[in-house]
Amino acid sequence: MKVAVFGLGYVGTVTAAGLASRGHEVVGVDVDTLKVDMVRRGQSPVVEPGIDLLVRDAVAGGRLDATTDARLALERADVSLVCVGTPSSPRGDTDLTYIKRALSDLRDAMEVAEPPSGVHSVVIRSTVPPGTCATVVAPVFAAQDLPQGWSVGTAMTPEFLREGCGVEDFFAPPFVVVGTQDARTREALTELFAFLGQEIHHVDLATAEALKYACNAFHAVKVTFANEMGRVFAPFGVDARRVMEIFTEDRKLNIAPTYLRPGFAFGGSCLPKDLRALQTMARYAGVEIPMVGSAMVSNExxxxxxxxxxxxxxxxxxxxxxxxxxxxxxxxxxxxxxxxxxxxxxxxxxxxxxxxxxxxxxxxxxxxxxxxxxxxxxxxxxxxxxxxxxxxxxxxxxxxxxxxxxxxxxxxxxxxxxxxxxxxxxxxxxxxxxxxxxx
Ligand SMILES: NC(=O)c1ccc[n+]([C@@H]2O[C@H](COP(=O)([O-])OP(=O)(O)OC[C@H]3O[C@@H](n4cnc5c(N)ncnc54)[C@H](O)[C@@H]3O)[C@@H](O)[C@H]2O)c1
The missing domain is CATH 3.40.50.720 (NAD(P)-binding Rossmann-like Domain)
Known part of the structure; x- marks a missing residue:
């Protein structure tokens, strides 16, 4: 398929080179001319194990190019993947400035670029809050305002790669999730990611948007939990790494879907009592375990x-x-x-x-x-x-x-x-x- 990738940072570069390596025809777009020039020379603008070779081969094979001109990338493209940054605003919410700019570049390019024969799918790959696709993305491509020949479907397919093993993760993601209401876009994305050989979770837009935040929050909670266990047990001379090693062997309750279904508060004769005991142990030892402590607050x-x-x-x-x-x-x-x-x-x-x-x-x-x-x-x-x-x-x-x-x-x-x-x-x-x- 013909693909335009907006943003040549960690996600965009890996995505562009990864898709090109699997036979798709990819053009990367970035506002940063340095990054564009690097890709054009067959060099990766980001450091990731395996990415240099992937970019070099894709460019040499004529399947990957880069430009600052959205129109060139959009020419007859079937899919645009938006991978631009979504940093924190000073208030802590997600700054959608780059997303809005990329969408407006895309929309402007449609005025002059040759449309594909079918639908053009605008797919958000960046991490954006639930509701963004419906309220920010879709209105930009309202059917009645599109130039002659263009038909646009919007979607959200979050990216789950980790920096440091981005290429490896790109080719073996934990799951492939497609959120869209547009049947043709669903089909296009099924074709685009077919090389992964993975079942695709088809969900609504907001579910796809929310999932990425749930994943990242959980990862942060896991790290914090392990560190709090380390802090609370150290004063007792307990090696918390050994505790957590055995802890993770429990695939029935600990590392399992158990207790991960949103519902009502926990209770019973053990959880609240033992959480209180743990907090008290920490207090006596003069250490703080705010996350474990906040479980009771959240319950209340x-x-x-x-x-x-x-x-x-x-x-x-x-x-x-x-x-x-x-x-x-x-x-x-x-x-x-x-x-x-x-x-x-x-x-x-x-x-x-x-x-x-x-x-x-x-x-x-x-x-x-x-x-x-x-x-x-x-x-x-x-x-x-x-x-x-x-x-x-x-x-x-x-x-x-x-x-x-x-x-x-x-x-x-x-x-x-x-x-x-x-x-x-x-x-x-x-x-x-x-x-x-x-x-
Ligand atoms: N870095 C990760 O490990 C990771 C993993 C999964 C998801 N994400 C999400 O993916 C998104 C991108 O992350 P990243 O780390 O690749 O960001 P990044 O900052 O490395 O790259 C973003 C790129 O977008 C470019 N850009 C900005 N405005 C543009 C425009 N109008 N047109 C074209 N390009 C434009 C920037 O110049 C930059 O090169 C974010 O939403 C992030 O939360 C990141």
């Missing part, structure tokens, strides 16, 4: 946001489906659902709770004491069937995927449903007539 924000949402609704009759901290256990210690119930009661709401397992007559020991300390009159609140709990409920908070509760909810008629863990799946659709939310 979730609980508060649910309570605030219900209070803001103005409804009084609330049904809580699920009380224990997770399904299939009656353990109520530090259950965030119990916390929510307690705050509802404290705010004077009329609360009914259904939990298929929690039966106050069977609870003993710490569990019972915990329940009584939180909900003194729990027997009056607990319903024996979900129907009973749902009867007359204006708000339903779904905190469990117990099938009986979800089935009974279908027949109920609440005004607001808060689906804490996305349990309702397809049934979320039936919330539309209500002012329902799900998260």
């Amino acid at each position: 924000i979730l609980v508060r946001s649910v309570v605030d949402r219900v209070l803001q609704s103005g409804y009084q009759r609330v049904c809580l489906l699920g009380l224990s901290f997770k399904m299939d256990t009656d353990d109520l210690r530090e259950s965030p659902n119990l916390e929510v119930a307690e705050r509802f009661v404290g705010k004077g709401l009329d609360v009914r709770i259904y939990d298929p397992i929690v039966n106050p007559d069977r609870l003993v020991g710490a569990n019972l004491r915990h329940l009584q300390s939180k909900l003194a009159h729990v027997n009056r609140l607990l319903a024996t069937t979900p129907q009973e709990a749902l009867d007359g409920a204006e708000v339903v908070v779904v905190a469990s995927s117990d099938p009986a509760g979800l089935e009974a909810l279908k027949a109920a008629d609440p005004r607001l449903v808060i689906d804490l863990n996305g349990r309702l799946g397809i049934d979320v659709e039936r919330l539309e007539p209500y002012q329902g939310v799900s998260w």
Whole structure:
């Protein structure tokens, strides 16, 4: 395919040379004449293992060229990949100046360049916040304003390469993600990246945009987590590197999809207790572990946001489906659902709770004491069937995927449903007539 790559920095150079090495006809565009001249001479403007050879061979083979003139690059190109920088603005948000400039260069070039026979796909490869493609990119190429012969589809395909092994990562990315609403662009990008031999995740634009931030945030969190473990254990003479070595062998819970699905707060008899203990160890040792400490803060924000949402609704009759901290256990210690119930009661709401397992007559020991300390009159609140709990409920908070509760909810008629863990799946659709939310 004929490809124009805007921006010849780390991402653009690797992308341009990588695509050219796989038989695509690529022209790189940069506003920096030095970078353009280097590529034209067959030299890489960035330092990356393997890139020099890739650029040299691609230029020598006539499959890679560079220019400062967007029109030359755009001439009959099927795809434009925008790889310009998106640095932080002084306020911390993403500075889209270079993106806007590249888009306007592209759009201006369309006035004079010969269009391709089919659609031209404008694809953002830079990291941009969710909504950018819809609100910044697409309007530049609104069909009614395009010059004769041009038809443009927009897309987002984030780049996941790491500097230092950029070429290697380019040819073996963790995943290939294409976000677009345009079927022809989807097809074009499937063809463009076919050489990778990887399944393509087709998603909407905002998902593709968001994914890159989620990845980078997670990488940063991982580094910080490991470093905080190092700091907190050092005063105990513990080799945290050895701890983390074994830690990473756990592919069931630690290095696994487990616990990575957005939903509601964590709780139970272990996590909060042991996080508090870790924070206290750190405090006694005079070290700071702000990230681990902030997990409890973040948890509390979730609980508060649910309570605030219900209070803001103005409804009084609330049904809580699920009380224990997770399904299939009656353990109520530090259950965030119990916390929510307690705050509802404290705010004077009329609360009914259904939990298929929690039966106050069977609870003993710490569990019972915990329940009584939180909900003194729990027997009056607990319903024996979900129907009973749902009867007359204006708000339903779904905190469990117990099938009986979800089935009974279908027949109920609440005004607001808060689906804490996305349990309702397809049934979320039936919330539309209500002012329902799900998260
Ligand atoms: N560097 C990485 O490891 C990496 C990895 C994945 C994604 N990203 C993202 O990719 C994007 C590019 O990152 P980078 O590190 O390659 O940036 P970079 O700063 O190395 O390169 C950006 C290039 O864009 C050029 N440019 C600016 N305006 C232009 C315009 N109007 N037309 C043509 N070229 C123009 C600049 O001259 C520069 O050469 C960023 O959004 C970044 O967040 C970077």
